[in-house]
Amino acid sequence: MQITHPKSITKYGSLFGLLVIVIFAAIFRFWNLGTAPKGLLIDEASFGYIAKSLAETGKDEHGVSYPIVFEAFGDQKMPLQAYLLTPIIKVFGMNNVTVRSVSAVAGVMIVIGIYLLVSLTFTSRWGLLAAGITAVSPWSFYLSRFAWESNVALCLFIFGLYFLFRSFKYRSLSCAWLMMIMWALTWYTYIAYRPITGLLGVVFVLLAYRQKLFSIKKLLLLCVVALVLVIPLFVSSARDANTARLNQLGSQNNTGMVMRIDEKRAYCSSHASRLWCFAAWNKPILLIDTYAKRVMRTYSFDYLFAPMTGNLLFATVDNGEFVEVLAPLLYVGIAVAIYQLIRKSKNPLSLWVCVGIVVSILPAIYVGDMHRVRGSALYPFLILSMIWGAASIWSHLVNRWQKAAISALFIGFFIVQTYVYLMNWFTVHVDQYDFKFDGFVAPLMQYLGKRSEDSRVYIKPFTSDPILTYGYYNDVDPKIYQSEVVYGKREADGFRHAIQLGNIFVSELSPGAIGCENKQHRGPLLYVTNIKESPDAIYTVKSTDGVHSLAFVYDVRSFTPDATCEK
Secondary structure, three states: OOOOOHHHHHHHHHHHHHHHHHHHHHHHHHOOOOOOOOOOOHHHHHHHHHHHHHHHHOEOOOOOEOOOOEOOOOOOEOOHHHHHHHHHHHHHOOOHHHHHHHHHHHHHHHHHHHHHHHHHHOOHHHHHHHHHHHHHOHHHHHHHOOOOHHHHHHHHHHHHHHHHHHHHHHOOHHHHHHHHHHHHHHHOOOOOHHHHHHHHHHHHHHHHHHOOOOOHHHHHHHHHHHHHHHHHHHOOOOOOHHHHHHHHHOHHHOHHHHHHHHHHHHHHOOOOOHHHHHHHOOHHHHHHHHHHHHHHHHOOHHHHOOOOOOOOOOOEOOEOOOOHHHHHHHHHHHHHHHHHHHOOOOOHHHHHHHHHHHHOOHHHHHHOOOOOOOOHHHHHHHHHHHHHHHHHHHHOOOOHHHHHHHHHHHHHHHHHHHHHHHHHHHHHHHHHOHHHHOOOHHHHHHHHHHHOOOOEEEEOOOOOOHHHHHHHHOOOOHHHHHHHOEEOOOOOOOOOOEEEEOOEEEOOOOHHHHHHHOOOOOOOEEEEEOOOOOOOOOEEEEOOOOOOEEEEEEEHHHOOOOOOOOO
16 A cells, blocks of 8 residues: 655645635636726727737837837837737737736736745745735735736746745756846836836845855856846837836926925915925925825735725725735734844845835835835735734644634634625626726727718817727727827827827817818717717716716717807
8 A cells, every 4th residue: 555645745735725726816817807897998908909900910009010118108018918918819809808818817827926935935835825815815806807017017026036035045046047037027017117126136146146146157147138138128219118107107207296395385484484494395305205105005004904995996995905804914924024134034034025025115106106006016025924924923822722713713704805805896896986997988989980980070088098999999900090090299298199090089179169170071070078068969878887977979060069160
């Protein structure tokens, strides 16, 4: 009779447990992927149409052949996600499911990556707990339901961390190469990961040199190859992308900050000398105060665990980034990591967790308040902290009855809170707040597509890039789009949107002015807006619950044209 070794049982049991978790993660990420939410965000539509254009013509919607960076509507999109989508859309066509499929697959891979990362630094049992949390946590689940390139970058980043830890644990140069490749790919995926992987890469090189992990020659070669891999992003055709988002969103360009300082000084100067007023309110002080508040909010219970009250595009009412029962694990884990770092523990995890929770949030808080997309790199460090907290609490429980009771309470609360979250997402949130996900845009654009052959359509720009979304929802031939689209002037922040495609126009003109401008046009003349101009709308798009009217289509000739039309 063959006797099975206990370690083999543990190994196969862990793999079976991981398989079950991965199956559930895949179900949650692909279930109703195209309809929950049914609306497609503008960035998703943009990636979808870029991929369609590449698949059919080898060019983006601007007619540029296989660019390194996609101009899109001026936001300079990174290339990896678009190129990953291209063969999928080539085979299965362009629709909400195919556009979101890459992110959904990345979400499943993230569960596996977290398991490997935690199993390497703790044990496989703790790895299963981390994978289970990741499979159903609001943060990871939410990112996987949209075609956000941030989720693909997070997947690469986590596997890069895994190979980083393996390189130290086993003194493996091949793992160091894999880490470097994974992190280099994040530079082609989401721009926020560039400073993060760059700084962590410097820490890796310094530690590897200090611990004599590899020879100086091998470390220099790693650095040189890493630079070679990212050099294409700094050629002239791609260079604008390196600063575009900072110019559009960075705190340094916040005119409101200057106005706020001036206002405070004006009030202050009537009560105190200008010297004291200028010392209290100036840009450095305000920046320090702003960033300090953003950091504190990032790690606050209100942000990570309490019900959200902010931007519902990046949050779900009644839930934070994680279910509340995980809060003690996180804060205990962070405290343990900081304590061990101060005590100069030989455990390298304390250094990486402490450095990671600081470095990973820098790009996000520079731009604004923390949210799931820009701050996704923080996720693995929070998970590592939670597991460290759980392991520390577990080690202080003195008998099996305490462990059984605590485990039962934790599992019970976790299951209930997770169940409520998922039910809320699939049955309430995406319908109740469908206007946040542009749920009305699809039926509106599809209606206009049916009327556009014999009509001139004027769309008030109340949605993001109406021409692009029209092209997406009506499956416009990319060759037609490339040759006929007309773009408006580039805005001060770098954005540039399409304003005409054939007989579809984006315009701020009033219905009367449109009528005057098109007096010679004998066909239907349509005006699209989100404001109820009259009770005579020929088409109205309502919210999913039927309560709110979100868009109206009017026949311009139902309005009385201005009597002062120019001859």
